[in-house]
Amino acid sequence: DAMVIQNPRYQVTQFGKPVTLSCSQTLNHNVMYWYQQKSSQAPKLLFHYYDKDFNNEADTPDNFQSRRPNTSFCFLDIRSPGLGDAAMYLCATSGTVGKLFFGSGTQLSVL
Amino acid sequence: QQQVKQSPQSLIVQKGGISIINCAYENTAFDYFPWYQQFPGKGPALLIAIRPDVSEKKEGRFTISFNKSAKQFSLHIMDSQPGDSATYFCAASSRGGTASKLTFGTGTRLQVTL
Numbered sequence: 001d002a003m004v005i006q007n008p009r010y011q012v013t014q015f016g017k018p019v020t021l022s023c024s025q026t027l028n029h030n031v032m033y034w035y036q037q038k039s040s041q042a043p044k045l046l047f048h049y050y051d052k053d054f055n056n057e058a059d060t061p062d063n064f065q066s067r068r069p070n071t072s073f074c075f076l077d078i079r080s081p082g083l084g085d086a087a088m089y090l091c092a093t094s095g096t097v098g099k100l101f102f103g104s105g106t107q108l109s110v111l
Numbered sequence: 112q113q114q115v116k117q118s119p120q121s122l123i124v125q126k127g128g129i130s131i132i133n134c135a136y137e138n139t140a141f142d143y144f145p146w147y148q149q150f151p152g153k154g155p156a157l158l159i160a161i162r163p164d165v166s167e168k169k170e171g172r173f174t175i176s177f178n179k180s181a182k183q184f185s186l187h188i189m190d191s192q193p194g195d196s197a198t199y200f201c202a203a204s205s206r207g208g209t210a211s212k213l214t215f216g217t218g219t220r221l222q223v224t225l
Contacts, residue, residue, distance in 0.1 A: 004154075031210040042200055042215035043155065050210050090154050098143030098204035098211045102154030 003027050004103035006091050012109045013081050021076040021106045023091030032074040033100065034066060035090040043090055049074060078108075086110045115203050117216030124223050130188040132219045134201035137182065141203035143211065146175065146186050149198045149218075158199070159186070191223045 005024045013019040025032065031050050035043035047056045049068045063085070065077040078085055088107050092100040116135045124130045134144075143162055147155035161168045161175040161184065168175045174187040188195055201216040 006154075033210075040218070040220075042217055043213075045212060048210050048212070055210070092154075094211060098145060098160065098213070099157065100145075100211075100213060102147075102156065104152075105154045107152070 004091055004093055004101050006089075006103035006106050008106060009104065010107050010109070012111060013078075014111050015083065016080045019078050019081055019108070021078075021089050021091075021108070023074045023076070023103055024072050025074075025091075025093045025101075026072070027093050027095060027101060028071060029093035029095040029101075030071075031094040032068060033092040033094070034064075034074070034076050035092060035102075037088040037090055037105070039087075046076075081108070081110045083110050115201060115214050115216040117201050117219060119219060120217070121220045122222070124188075124191045124221065126191065126193060126223055126225050128191050128223075130186075130191045130195065130221055130223070132186045132199055132201065132221075133183065134185065134203075134216050135181075135183045136203050136214075138203070138205065138214075139182070140205040141214075143204040144175070144177065144184050145202050145204070145213070146173075147200045147202060147215075149200065155200060188221075191221075193223045193225060196221055196223050 033048040034046045037043040046060045067075045088105045090105045091103045145160035146158045148158045149155040159173045172189045177184045199219045202213045204211045
């Protein structure tokens with residue numbers, strides 16, 4: 001029944017050790033987004049894909065990369081996680097203007 | 112100019128009462144105003160949304176009031192229930208290139224007491 005699926009739900013990594021978070025969707029939406037949400041804060045957009053076209057936000061650090069091999073899957077790569085990157089990472093999709101569907105998120109801890 | 116200001120930061124309402132959360136925006140290019148509900152450890156879920164050509168939208172116990180001239184909109188939760196206890200985010204969206212981008216408010220943590 002889940003439409004936007006994120007794995008894993010919890011991810012623990014070490015400082016500086018690359019980590020990949022995954023997202024899949026069953027909605028066949030053109031647009032996929034990655035948001036970062038820190039505790040008690042609003043989600044912050046990192047980047048989005050329209051089909052295979054990648055759109056980075058101006059203030060997203062180079063440490064964050066993304067891949068979208070096909071319509072259904074999208075990955076978030078954090079090349080060298082720092083303590084400040086500990087957060088909930090949310091994947092979302094959109095097929096209609098403004099209407100975003102979010103996954104349950106991956107809670108990332110950096111030790 | 113891209114900010115969406117949300118208040119209050121937290122709200123405690125008794126069961127059966129009315130919860131009211133307010134948001135204000137500056138960017139007149141925003142053309143879609145959703146509200147999201149988020150429970151702890153979960154992603155935000157779309158609750159209700161409105162476009163600027165409508166002044167009010169109601170879905171069940173949830174109503175959005177929209178004032179285009181004042182650039183303000185609010186969420187009213189009637190007959191608030193303990194199950195409504197969550198964080199609520201207002202948001203605003205404008206078409207940016209090929210996709211909509213949501214600008215979120217800072218969130219309101221609602222607690223509904225028995």
